[in-house]
Amino acid sequence: MSDKTVQELAGIVGIPLERLLEQMKEAGIVAHSAEDTINDDEKMALLGHLRKRHGKDEETEASTAKKVTLKRRTVTSLKQGTVPGKNTKTINIQVNKQKTYIKREDAMSDAEREELERVKKDLEERAQKQEVEEQLHRDKAAREKAELEAKQAAVRKQEEDARAERAKKEKETEAERHKAEKAQRLEASVERNAEKVRRQAAAKKVAAERKAGGGAAKKTVARKPAVAATGKPADKAATVHRRADKPAGGAKPSYGKKGRKKGGKGRNEQQFIVDPNAKHTFAMPTEIAAKDISIPENIIVSELAQKMSVKAAEVIKHLMKLGIMSTINQSIDQETAVILVEEMGHNPIMTSEEDHETDMLAEHTEADERKEFPRAPIVTIMGHVDHGKTSLLDYIRETRVASGEAGGITQHIGAYQVKTDHGAVTFLDTPGHAAFTAMRARGADVTDVVIVVVAADDGVMPQTKEAVEHARAASVPMIVAMNKMDKPEANPDKVMQELSAIGVMPEEWGGDVQFIKVSAKTGEGVNDLIESLILQSEILELKAPNEGKASGLVIESRLDKGRGAVATVMVQKGTLEQGQIVLCGHEYGRVRAMFDENGANVKVAGPSTPVEILGLSGTPNAGDDFVVVTSERAARDLAEHREDRSKLSRNAAQQASKLEEVFSKMAAGETSNLNIIIKTDVQGSLEALRESLNKLSTDEVSVKVVYGGVGGINEGDANLALASGAILMGFNVRADATARKLIIEKDIDLHYYSVIYDAIDEVKKSLSGMLSPEIKEKIVGLAEVRDVFRSPKFGSIAGCMVIDGFVKRNLPIRVLRENVVIYEGQLESLRRFKDDATEVKMGMECGIGVKNYNDVKIGDQIEVFERFEVQREL
């Protein structure tokens, strides 16, 4: 190692010159400037000093071995000799090995050592610095924590103070409220007592006056001074009135003998201030207090009035303002009621009857949180006429049911269950689309799977397509049964082709519909069909709870002589037990007895089981739901509620057309809708007219026959025309007297026709705005046939009474029987008391001879009319 200047050493070690000089100074090495040299000893001395300063002992350091020498000696023996075991010589061979390990440090160059030292020192300094920093950090954290805790304590204290303050205030307010209430009560009590005193005084006065008037005046008058003489009552009266700041005499007449007695008994009267001038007044409310009025789907006018605390007449008046004529017992729909309630300054709250019913039902039925288990599929068979639906059902029933159940089939009910090795299948024995759609129309989707039966010898027919459509519309999976496979002409491929053409793709062709070849005659494939049904139900994962109260649907019902109402129900959930109370649509009752499809008495029925039940109050409709409820009373209430609801909705439906019409007319204008009511003499004309008129609808105008019927026009027809804003058309029929009155009164548009073409032509022209001058008929008079005479000259002569207008000779007439035109012709003779007459007025009798008509009868009417031309206005 060579000597180096301080400057060079500082460069090597990598520390500032000043610092090195300082450290050298501390180590006792004399060096003043950068140019001073520093030898090896001095360097070592400096290093030793630095180590010492950093807590390391030079000696210890020095004492640690810098070199380690390992020595090993091995001795081996070698035997020498010709004959083994004799004259042998052993030679020992010793091998000495020595290995010296030198500590790496010692092997370092000075520069490297210095470098190492420098790094060490640097690390040490950094560690020191870090320690100081950490200490500072710890101090800071401790300070912050203390501060935070202090703050939290302050906040807690503040909160506690606020709470205490609030509690104090509440206590005070409560005390004040109590005080105020007490004061109020006291005041009210004072007022009540004062009122009592006033009333008593007044009553006494009246009594005294009456007595005075009835001869007892003397006595009363005589008593007065006596009372005054005692001083007592007078004093009391004086006390009372003194307090009221009124002269004592004011109350004098009120105190007779009785008054004194009373005064003596009850001291209350003296304690209160009485103002005889005070009057009990009633201030009329000046504003309507808006109420929340709950409005169901339909509400009776009187009920609505009651809810708003007004008279029904008031409600009717407001309805009139809205253009609605109603009576007190009429039901109005929710929409109208809402408008009305708002008009009358209240807040309408719409409620749904369904919600109400659901709430009512929920109280008495089972909440649906029950555990579900797999159930049997419910199957409907559909298909074209004569394709074998009934035969297939019969085959299944006969083979399965008869073999499985003792006693065979004794009874036929609308559904039955067959048991198979793989599980049960329930068949709805109502083949055909009508039953299926009728159930669906009632919202009863009871079917899980549809079997579409197609005769393999016949192929896809119109009703097959319809069946497919129905199954699709109901989103029910289908299985195709290709029936009559026993027939030689059976062609299943054709069936598959035809069905796939309408989108029913067989599984074997890559579709999702199972096609099964069966024969209802031989039974071939029926097992496969049932198995595929079971498979389908497994795919559908049909499940239902089989415990708890039952619910389901009515399949059919009938009235049986001796047994009363009999309903076949399908249990969908839970278990139905004999003796339970059921609600079935609008009917209810205790299940007196239950029978299965074989007529065997059963006590319980689980999901997918059809049973016949006895004990209902009436026959429910197919598709009605049934539920088991807790009590007969609840069942009756619910049944009545449902009955009311349906009545109300029937009423409302009748009215809805009227209301709708009012609004739609306002919104769409007069020409957008042409409603027509037609009455005809025969059904054939009605259908022809209805069809032709409905076809006249265009994009701009919709022609709608809102009602059509056979027979004369009656009051109901006129009312309906009024309600629906419809025109009335009589085809060879006439309006009766009451209808006529209403028609005239309400200015209803009535048209009579005798030729269908005329009716259609007129409507068509009026729609296209091409109205030609109109030939109008005016009925000028009406005579009623009271007697019929035979005249050799004129044939039958009708002895009539003119009941309306006048009858004039030479005018055309019509003969009406029960308001239906039976003859149209000419008046041939008109006589009054054997004299010819030109005109006979209302209220007079006359004899009418009708040209070429001899069939007139008592009770007929003879209508006299005239024709004239009217220029149409567009």
Ligand SMILES: Nc1nc2c(ncn2[C@@H]2O[C@H](COP(=O)(O)OP(=O)(O)OP(=O)(O)O)[C@@H](O)[C@H]2O)c(=O)[nH]1
């Ligand atoms: N050969 C043969 N004839 C069958 C088969 N299935 C039904 N038939 C006959 O086909 C005819 C019609 O059968 P139904 O069961 O009445 O047919 P359906 O579809 O119920 O007829 P509707 O009730 O009128 O719609 C009857 O004469 C049955 O005997 C079958 O698999 N093979």
